[in-house]
Amino acid sequence: MANLKTTENKTKSQSMGMHSEVLTGRTQQKFFNPDEGENLYYFGTYDVDFNKRTELDVKEMTAADANKEIDNLMSQGFGTIVIKNPQGKHSLGVGILNKLNLIFEGSLGYFGMGSCDGPTVRINGRVGWSCAENLMAGKVVIEKNAGSCFGAAIRGGDLICKGSVGARTGIDMKGGTIIVGGDAGAFTGFMMQRGRIIILGDVGINLGDSMYDGTIFIGGKIGSFGSDAIPADLTDTDQDWLKRKLKVAEIGEKFDVSKMTKIVAGKKLWNYDNLEPHEKKGAI
Amino acid sequence: MCGIAGLIHRGKSSNVGSELQGMLQALKHRGEDSTGYALYGDTDGKNFIMRFKVGENVGEGSSSIMEDVSVYDARKKIVDQYLSELGAKIVKEERVLPYSLRYELAYDTKDLLEFSQKIESIPGVEILSMGKSLEVIKDLGNAQMVCDRYSLDKVVGTHAIGHARMATESGVDIKSAHPFWGYPFSDVSVVHNGQLTNYWNNRRLLENKGMRFMSECDSELIAVYIAQKMREGASLEEGMKASLTGLDGVFTYFVATKDSLGMAKDTMAAKPLVLYESDDLVAMGSEEIAIRSVLPQEIDTYDPYDGEVKVWQI
Numbered sequence: 001m002a003n004l005k006t007t008e009n010k011t012k013s014q015s016m017g018m019h020s021e022v023l024t025g026r027t028q029q030k031f032f033n034p035d036e037g038e039n040l041y042y043f044g045t046y047d048v049d050f051n052k053r054t055e056l057d058v059k060e061m062t063a064a065d066a067n068k069e070i071d072n073l074m075s076q077g078f079g080t081i082v083i084k085n086p087q088g089k090h091s092l093g094v095g096i097l098n099k100l101n102l103i104f105e106g107s108l109g110y111f112g113m114g115s116c117d118g119p120t121v122r123i124n125g126r127v128g129w130s131c132a133e134n135l136m137a138g139k140v141v142i143e144k145n146a147g148s149c150f151g152a153a154i155r156g157g158d159l160i161c162k163g164s165v166g167a168r169t170g171i172d173m174k175g176g177t178i179i180v181g182g183d184a185g186a187f188t189g190f191m192m193q194r195g196r197i198i199i200l201g202d203v204g205i206n207l208g209d210s211m212y213d214g215t216i217f218i219g220g221k222i223g224s225f226g227s228d229a230i231p232a233d234l235t236d237t238d239q240d241w242l243k244r245k246l247k248v249a250e251i252g253e254k255f256d257v258s259k260m261t262k263i264v265a266g267k268k269l270w271n272y273d274n275l276e277p278h279e280k281k282g283a284i
Numbered sequence: 285m286c287g288i289a290g291l292i293h294r295g296k297s298s299n300v301g302s303e304l305q306g307m308l309q310a311l312k313h314r315g316e317d318s319t320g321y322a323l324y325g326d327t328d329g330k331n332f333i334m335r336f337k338v339g340e341n342v343g344e345g346s347s348s349i350m351e352d353v354s355v356y357d358a359r360k361k362i363v364d365q366y367l368s369e370l371g372a373k374i375v376k377e378e379r380v381l382p383y384s385l386r387y388e389l390a391y392d393t394k395d396l397l398e399f400s401q402k403i404e405s406i407p408g409v410e411i412l413s414m415g416k417s418l419e420v421i422k423d424l425g426n427a428q429m430v431c432d433r434y435s436l437d438k439v440v441g442t443h444a445i446g447h448a449r450m451a452t453e454s455g456v457d458i459k460s461a462h463p464f465w466g467y468p469f470s471d472v473s474v475v476h477n478g479q480l481t482n483y484w485n486n487r488r489l490l491e492n493k494g495m496r497f498m499s500e501c502d503s504e505l506i507a508v509y510i511a512q513k514m515r516e517g518a519s520l521e522e523g524m525k526a527s528l529t530g531l532d533g534v535f536t537y538f539v540a541t542k543d544s545l546g547m548a549k550d551t552m553a554a555k556p557l558v559l560y561e562s563d564d565l566v567a568m569g570s571e572e573i574a575i576r577s578v579l580p581q582e583i584d585t586y587d588p589y590d591g592e593v594k595v596w597q598i
Contacts, residue, residue, distance in 0.1 A: 087580060088572035106582050109572050126585055128572055129556055145586045148553060166587035167553035186553050186590040204590055205551075 044071070045098040048079035059085035063092055074100060088128070093121065099138075110147070113140050116157075129166070132159050135176060141250075148185065151178045154195065160249045167204065170197045173214065181251045186223065189216045189263070198242065198260075200252045208263050216263040217242060219255060230266040238262060285450045286477045287311030288462075288557075289569035290538045291578065292443035292545040292596050296564065297326050301431070301439030306577035307569055308427035308446045314570060315450025317345065318461035319430045320422030322413070322473035322540055325441035331375050332389040332470070333419055335412040336403070338363070339383035340457050341424045347455035353382050355408070360385065362406050370399055380434055383458075384423070397468040401496070410459060410498050415471030417441070417542050422461040442598045443545050445538045447475040454501040464507035467496060469514060471542040476503035477570055478535030478555045486531070506537050524548045524593045538568070546595035553590035560585045566596050 054073055058066040066083070070093065073081055080101040086092055090109035093102060093116070100119040104112075107125030117136040126144040135154040141162070148166030151159040156176040164182030171190045179198045186204035189197050192214045202220035209226020216229075217238070225231075242257040289307035291300065300323055308319055327333070338359040340348035360379075367374060372391035379385050393399065396414055403411055413420035419439075423430045427448060431437055447462035454460040466472025480486075480502040487497055487505060495508045509530060513523030524539060524546055534554035539546045547568060549557060559568040560575050560583055567575045572585055588594065 088576045090571070090573070107572060107585070125582060126572070128558065144584060147558065147587045148556065164586065167590055183589075185587070186551070204553075 042097060044095065046074045047077065048074055048098065048100060049077050050079035050099075050101055052078050053080040053082070054078045055082045055084055057084040058089065058092070059087060063089050066092055067094060070096070070102075074098065086125070090128070093119075107144070116140075126163070127161075131161075132157075135159060145182070146180075150180075151176070154178070158245075158249065160251060162251055164201065169199075170195070170216075173197070177245060179245065179249045179251060183220065187226065189214070189229070190226070192216075198245065200255055208265070211265045212267075213265050217257075218261045218263065219252075219257075219259070222261065225263070228266045228268055229263050232262045232264045234258070234260060234262045285314045286452075286462075287314030287448040287570040287574070288446070288475045288477045288536065288538060289448075289567075289574045290443070290445035290475070290540070290545055290547070291565065291567040292540075292598060294564050294566070294596070294598055297440050297442050299437070299439070300324070300441045300444040301436040303578045304444040304446045305427050305431040305437060307567070307574040308448050310573045310577045311448045311570055312426045312428075315448050316426035317451040317456045318422060318424045318449045318458065319427045319447065320420065320449070320462045320475070321430070321436060321444060321446045322418060322420050322463040322475070323436065323439050323441055323444045324417045324471070324540065324542065325419060325439050327417055329416045330390075332372075332391050332414060332416055334387045334389055334414050335385070335419050335421065336363070336387070337384050337410050337412060337458055339408055340459070341381075341383065343424060345456055346424055347451075348457045351408075356382050359406055359409050363403060363409060366402050366406070370402060372399070381423075384434075386419070395468070396470060397494075400468045404496065404498070411465065411467070412458075413463075413465045413473065414468075415542065418465075418471040418473055418540075420463050420465055420473055422447075422458055422463065424456065424458070424461075442543075443540060445473060445475050445540050445545065447477075453479065453503075454499060459499045460501040462501075462503055464501075464504045466507045466511040466514075466539070469511050472507070472511060472514075473540050474503070474507035474510065474537060476506050476535055476537040478503075478533060478537070478550065480505055480531055480533040480535065482532040502533075503537075506531065506535070506539075510539060520544060520546055521593060521595045524595070528591055528593070536570070543598050544595055546593065547588065548593045549588050549590060551591040553587075557588055558585050559588055559594075561596075 082103045086106040088109045091111045094114040096119045097117045102121045104123040108127045110128040111130050114133040118138045121140040123142045127146045129147040130149040132140045133152045135157045137157045139158045141160045145163035146161045146165040150165040150169040153172045154176040155174045158177050160179045162181040165184045167185035168187045169184045170178045173192045173195045175195045177196045183201035184199045184203045187206045188203045189208040191210045193212045194214045197216045200219040205223035206226035208229030239257050246252045338356045342350045372389045376388040421434045462475045463473040483502040510523040535550045536555040536557045558572045
């Protein structure tokens with residue numbers, strides 16, 4: 001386990017302005033202390049074989065039944081599951097806490113892939129509001145458009161939409177990366193606290209409104225900046241990272257990242273400087 | 285919460301009653317205190333169709349006061365008398381339910397203001413819709429229940445909008461249910477999902493200009509607001525665009541006229557809407573599952589952005 005305490009050397013992510021808060025704190029060390037590894041048990045995880053593949057038609061199933069069946073299939077060791085006929089159902093694929101190749105042959109409704117930790121997901125359709133909310137790790141790729149609150153409060157992982165997304169993308173996000181191939185609506189990055197958002201197209205008004213930390217990169221036009229969101233210099237490190245990230249995301253590989261606009265938090269919000277360091281962390 | 289749905293067929297008619305029923309039933313988890321349909325049916329366009337009520341549904345869950353059926357009969361009698369005085373001839377009369385009626389009227393006028401004011405001067409009487417194509421049907425219960433009660437599944441037409449309501453701002457009754465007629469304009473209807481925060485200010489202003497409100501439901505303001513803009517000479521689209529700044533709050537709403545269907549979304553984009561658009565059909569709803577009830581195959585849909593207004597013609 002990496003030592004998460006402060007070091008004198010700036011990390012690459014810090015030099016990119018992605019965060020200024022140091023990850024310290026009793027809770028994190030308590031939960032991730034390697035000396036107590038034998039006591040750790042991650043509820044809801046299974047050993048799965050990615051070469052063991054199956055299909056699941058959810059046309060006549062409720063979301064709850066479909067999710068239970070996905071869990072059942074994972075418990076049998078299936079590591080690749082193809083979901084047929086999702087037909088815009090809400091809350092499909094939520095709460096998956098282990099590695100899994102999950103493919104949806106169609107579109108999802110609201111809250112798809114919420115609270116997941118680890119799966120690699122491809123959705124060959126569109127997603128409704130709040131896709132992958134609270135994602136902790138893994139990769140979710142959407143081939144078409146996404147609704148509002150895309151990636152709300154994610155803590156990690158990569159969330160990729162090849163089409164356009166609605167309003168409040170990355171609201172309250174605390175880590176991870178959101179990549180959008182098309183446009184994004186108003187309040188993108190609203191109250192984001194850490195992590196990175198990349199939008200290759202245009203964004204609406206109030207970009208990065210009330211953001212505490214994190215970084216936003218915009219390839220197109222910006223409707224307006226929100227409170228406390230300010231432009232920053234796009235460094236060579238940023239460009240290298242953007243190229244690599246877009247390549248991995250299979251999106252905009254030929255995009256000219258040198259013309260992107262970088263946005264960070266101005267940290268002038270009325271309460272920001274009034275907080276003690278430990279209080280800032282509590283807020284985050 | 286509430287759910288809204290709408291569709292418009294371009295260049296053809298379809299069974300819009302059944303289609304809208306499916307869309308609204310898919311949204312019933314967003315509210316089933318009441319459900320309303322605004323159906324634009326195929327008619328010869330000669331007569332007005334007036335849907336009106338002479339009382340409320342006082343069934344389970346209703347917030348209305350129980351009245352004897354004889355009271356409804358007395359009100360209907362006065363309506364008939366007033367229609368005669370206005371020179372409107374009843375061509376066809378249907379009493380769908382004791383409190384709900386449908387009249388086809390031979391009536392030669394373009395200004396329905398005087399007409400409506402006279403009919404609605406009868407206490408307990410409300411015109412739900414007036415038009416040569418539009419029929420607003422709304423009642424307590426979910427989409428299936430209302431559809432069955434009023435036999436809407438056979439209605440053929442070009443477009444329709446509807447609403448599944450969870451009552452938050454006003455009572456569980458028909459007068460607060462959507463859609464709202466764009467009084468006093470023929471064939472104009474509105475459904476809304478959201479909350480309007482400057483309702484009372486706007487209501488006072490519009491009442492001073494002679495517009496009428498039948499409920500205390502904030503959504504009714506949209507119908508009245510747009511109707512007033514149209515009275516002042518604005519087009520439907522201009523009226524809708526004006527509403528983005530004139531109305532305060534969070535909203536997504538649909539407006540339909542005899543030959544068009546429009547949507548508007550507030551500048552915060554706080555209320556959901558998913559939209560499917562092709563050359564011959566536009567379908568939209570609060571959730572994609574509403575669209576899936578008429579288009580089960582894989583389709584491309586998207587969310588309109590903040591402050592967006594769109595209007596489609598049949």
